[in-house]
Amino acid sequence: MxxxxxxxxxxxxxxxxxxxxxxxxxxxxxxxxxxxxxxxxxxxxxxxxxxxxxxxxxxxxxxxxxxxxxxxxxAPLWPSTVEGHGACYQWSLWGMTEVETRLIEIFEHRIMLPAAQRDEKVALAAVEKLKAPLKVLDDHLRKSEYLLGKEFTIADLNVASVMSIARYIQLDLSSVPTAEKWLQKCLGRPANQRAGAMK
Incomplete structure (x- = not known):
């Protein structure tokens, strides 16, 4: 097992x-x-x-x-084509390199670090750096319901799991409403709810 x-x-x-x-x-x-x-x-x-x-x-x-x-x-969680696999790799790595690092910086400097070690300038700089990748995500999702088209795939799961940090840091996503709606739809999936209920 x-x-x-x-x-x-x-x-x-x-x-x-x-x-x-x-x-x-x-x-x-x-x-x-x-x-x-x-x-x-x-x-x-x-x-x-x-x-x-x-x-x-x-x-x-x-x-x-x-x-x-x-x-x-x-399929569709794991696409049936090599091209689909490539898109899953692309979006998964994009989530880690373009988004997660900045979200973690905000989380550290607004919540996790002891108050004396927090630096709001670092958090604000990370918020600023997130604007471009979040626009990329929002623009892409205006053209398709999910990252690879009409159906939820592991790419959506991976990017949404990265983006879920935004809830904890109360990041304002109102400038990327399509991405925000997609995120809520992904995080609301029954499988995620079951996983979240675990210890």
């Missing part, structure tokens, strides 16, 4: 969502301390999530999600 290490309140949440979308049976393993020797044998980075698929070990949430979608998912 597939084991997924990590809680829904970490990056493991997006992998729990992906597993829920496929309907595959899996076991969630909560990790109290990621730097203990027994866990470092599974993931030498000391992070979550980690996937153990009957001895095949993967870390990095986006890699896990693409693997899960390819192995366990069916």
């Amino acid at each position: 597939i084991k997924l290490y990590g809680s829904s309140m970490s990056r493991a949440g997006r992998s729990l969502w992906a597993l829920e979308e496929t309907g595959v049976k899996f076991e969630q393993v909560l990790v109290g301390e990621t730097r203990k020797p027994e866990y470092l044998k599974v993931n030498p980075n000391g992070h979550v999530p980690t996937l153990d698929d009957n001895g095949t070990i993967l870390w990095e949430s986006m890699a896990i999600n693409l693997y899960v979608a390819e192995k366990c998912g069916k």
Whole structure:
């Protein structure tokens, strides 16, 4: 059976969502301390999530999600064409490189760091840097219901999971209303609701 290490309140949440979308049976393993020797044998980075698929070990949430979608998912979650696969890779990596880094900066400097270490200038700069990629997303979604067309795919799941941080930092998305509507639709999916209800 597939084991997924990590809680829904970490990056493991997006992998729990992906597993829920496929309907595959899996076991969630909560990790109290990621730097203990027994866990470092599974993931030498000391992070979550980690996937153990009957001895095949993967870390990095986006890699896990693409693997899960390819192995366990069916079209449209995992597209049936190589071109569709390429688009899934593209949007997933875009979410990590263009959006997530900025969202994490805002989260750190407005919520996570101790008050004395927060720098609102860093947060505001990150908000500014997000404007261009969010416009790219909004413009694209004006032409199609989901990232690859009319149906929800792993690309939507991956980007929406990155964008979900916007809720916690109360990021104003009113300038990108199409993207905001798409995000709410993705996050409202039953599989995400089930994943979010896990520990």
